[in-house]
Amino acid sequence: MGLKKRGNEQVVVTYTGDGGSSQGDFYEGMNFAGVFELPVVFIVQNNGYAISTQRANQTAARSIAQKAVAAGITGVQVDGMDVLAVYKAVFDAAERGRAGEGPTLVETLTYRFGPHSLSGDDPTRYRTKEESGEWEQKDPLVRYRKFMEKKGLWSEEEETAVIEEAKATVAEAVKKADEIERLTIPGLLDSVFEHTTPQAEEQKQDFISAREGK
Ligand SMILES: Cc1ncc(C[n+]2csc(CCOP(=O)(O)OP(=O)(O)O)c2C)c(N)n1
Ligand SMILES: [Mg+2]
Structure with a gap:
């Protein structure tokens, strides 16, 4: 709302999960943003589980994107395992926000490769190997890397260099953090x-x- 009042061309992007989208404030936020045609992109990472609660036990709605209808805003469902599809959906949503056309709800269909958090969640208790395996085939990092390599935009050497650089950056940050007085x-x-x-x-x-x- 502040951005709109100031009249600048910035857009707010906010993220939640399928579980988070069941919270009351999720609806209040969309409703408010819809009434005032605010430049907001609400991204819901629908990975099928809220910790261990399956999507079907989370909402009876056929999609999360359709929740935009009740708020009178645009709703989009996109393949969350496809980097370029997500980029396009969010880019368009941001453009609509900048053009004064109000907020958009973007539902990205994806999967969580691993536990909800490291504090005791064990996904093997509520998900099957078959299910995880199917989603692993769609790993967006692997898919996008293959795409870039095919286009001649990425190579194994570049990948190794980036990984080494990232490792060094993390090691440096850990060292700095360790030096801070407890x-x-x-x-x-x-x-x-x-x-x-x-x-x-x-x-x-x-x-x-x-x-x-x-
Ligand atoms: C108001 C409130 N209720 C319950 C919780 C406990 N809680 C933390 S994360 C979570 C599930 C969130 O699901 P989702 O948004 O789908 O995230 P994911 O499990 O996919 O990482 C719950 C119920 C919380 N943090 N806040
Ligand atoms: Mg989830």
Whole structure:
């Protein structure tokens, strides 16, 4: 809304998952953006599962894209395993936003290669090997790499160089992070507010005294 009021040509792109699209605020956001014809692209990565909850148990709607209809905005469903198809769908949606034609909901049909998170989710408990195998055939990285190689735009050497460069960048970042002084428990509150509140300061002092009392 701020962008629209300022009249500049920026667009907001926001992402959620199939599970996230069941939240009330998802509908409120689309509804609000639709009423005010705001330059927003709502991307829903529909990977078929909300942690372990299957898409069919998530919504009775035939597609997530069709949820745009009720909000009176444009809805698009796209092959989320096809890099160029996603690029085109999002590019067009951004252009519509810039042209004052309001928001778009883009549903990308995709799959999650792995667990929802590393904190205990085990997809082998709710997905079959056959199902994962089918989706692996459609891996967008492999498909796009093959496409680029065929066009003479990418090669194994370039791939190796990029991987080596990325590894070095990560190693450098880890090294820098390791050099940062470790956060202490009393120090935890110091970076939350510009000026620590009296209550937080009191809690900090209480913590320090309690620790020293031990
Ligand atoms: C309001 C709220 N309810 C429940 C949760 C717990 N939760 C975290 S992620 C998640 C599932 C999200 O599904 P999806 O958006 O499809 O993500 P994916 O599992 O595909 O990574 C749930 C229920 C939460 N974070 N917030
Ligand atoms: Mg999901």
